Amino acid sequence: MHEVNLFIITFFATLAGVIPPGLVNMEVAKTCVNVSIKAGKFKAFGAASVVFIQALIAILIAKAILKNPSFKDNILFVGIIVLSILFVYFIISARRQKYSALQPKSTKLTQSFLKGVFISGLNVFPIPYFVVISTLFTPQNHIEFSWTTKLVFSLSLL
Template identity: 45%
Template sequence: MLLTQLFLITFFAALVGVLPPGLVNMTVAKTCVEKGKRAGVYAGLGASTIVFIQATLAILMAKFIFDHPSVQKNLLRVGLVVFIILAIHFFIAAKKKRTKKKTSEKEVGRSFLKGMMIASLNVFPIPYFVAVSSAINSNDKYIYDKTTIFLFALAACLGTFTTLYIYVVSFMKIETHTQKFSKFSNYFMAALMLVLILVTLFRLFF
């Protein structure tokens, strides 16, 4: 019963955590619109694979991170640099003209790797899942053995993929507006990176 509760809470926490437009889900949406549904799904799978690893690290590091605030600061500093680089990248990408290409097997494979890369650059899920795992275990109900850790990470992975798949299905409906969405999404992503830069700076210094 406790393991089922752990799985469901983590699943819905991951699902809700990825719902607001952000780096990973907007990248998946862009991939879907520019290269097709299959590429978008593979990008989501790649991102979810990394979330599995991040959630595993988070639950293992939960106590250590809370006991060492400097670790949180270093994660935020890394995130700040990444967000600055990505803001520049998306602003430049918005200036380029793109057309939808036929999706080959090679492109699909690249989409999976792209999903993994973007999710790897997004450091926020680690402290998020640290907080989730700590909140779930606030009364020391769970013994974090291999089964519990695996179920926590699996639930985080599946919750993330569920939301990303919803993005894929939703954005397929605007397939006819590929060029317009591609340009808009790059500007949106650049603006989002600026917001994340400001949030990270605030968390670092206040």
């Protein structure tokens, strides 16, 4: 039952983090429009595979943070402030961007997958976000970091 609650909470927290336009989801949308939907799906799958690995790394970092309560309080406070500032900055910068029409081009599906992996690998902002989610939404910050819990958390982020 604990894993189901963790999955639901993490899924909705991740949904809130994905709704604003970001580097990865805008790149996938651009590929769907300019190349093909199939190439966009491959790019999204490549990005999701990196996000899965980033979520596992975030769980391991959260486990280390939860072992030290004073450090946990300070790092969570700083993390929430930094993520809030970055959120506002990227929303403002996205509104100022001007869009231009792009010409459709063909690409191989393997290239789309690798581009998705590369773009998601460059985007390291999800790791602190996942650390904050995994530490804030644990019931009274006492969570057993078993492999099933780690996998449920990571899978709910996809």
